[in-house]
Amino acid sequence: xxxxxxxxxxxxxxxxxxxxxxxxxxxxxxxxxxxxxxxxxxxxxxxxxxxxxxxxxxxxxxxxxxxxxxxxxxxxxxxxxxxxxxxxxxxxxxxxxxxxxxxxxxxxxxxxxxxxxxxxxxx
Numbered sequence: 001x002x003x004x005x006x007x008x009x010x011x012x013x014x015x016x017x018x019x020x021x022x023x024x025x026x027x028x029x030x031x032x033x034x035x036x037x038x039x040x041x042x043x044x045x046x047x048x049x050x051x052x053x054x055x056x057x058x059x060x061x062x063x064x065x066x067x068x069x070x071x072x073x074x075x076x077x078x079x080x081x082x083x084x085x086x087x088x089x090x091x092x093x094x095x096x097x098x099x100x101x102x103x104x105x106x107x108x109x110x111x112x113x114x115x116x117x118x119x120x121x122x123x
Contacts, residue, residue, distance in 0.1 A: 002030040008057065013037035015063065018044065025050040035060040042072035042098075043088060050076045058084040065091050068098035069115070073105065080107040090117040 010033040013019050018039035020027075027050065034057070037044035043062030045052065052071070059070040069088035071078055078097060089095045095115040097105045 001027070001032060007031075008033045010035060013044070013062075018042055018046065019062075020045045020047075022046065022050045022052070023048045025052075027051075028053040028055060029057050030055040031057060033058045033060060034062065037062040038064065040065045042067070043069040043090070045071040046074075047071065047076035047078065048074045052076065052078045054078065054080045054083045056082045058086070059088060059096070060084070061087045063089050067093040067117075069094065069117070070096045071098070071105075073097060073099045073103035075101045075103060077104045078106070080105075080110045083107070083110045084113070085110065085115055086113040088115045092119050093117055 008031045013036045015036050015038040019034050019037040034044045043064040044059050062069045069090040085096045095117040
């Protein structure tokens, strides 16, 4: 999914829904902003057996009651390049990203600001 304009396209969950629930998917997000996703089990993205790339994009103000405010990964990989993660939070684990079951998260030239998790780490 790529924004064709000079500005990032925005997906806004308005704190009423999570944004992407992916299974067995290979997905690239480019020039997009995902914001205000909310769910009990994950905020903006849940990926199961998937490969996700986030390029020149942002996950902002995503929240969850459990784990993975920005993203919750299960047997998945997430690559972030030139992206911003800010004000994401989880009431338990992984404000930005929660990884389980052999998942990986790689970030290059990306920024992280004001992310939090109540019990164990922003990432």
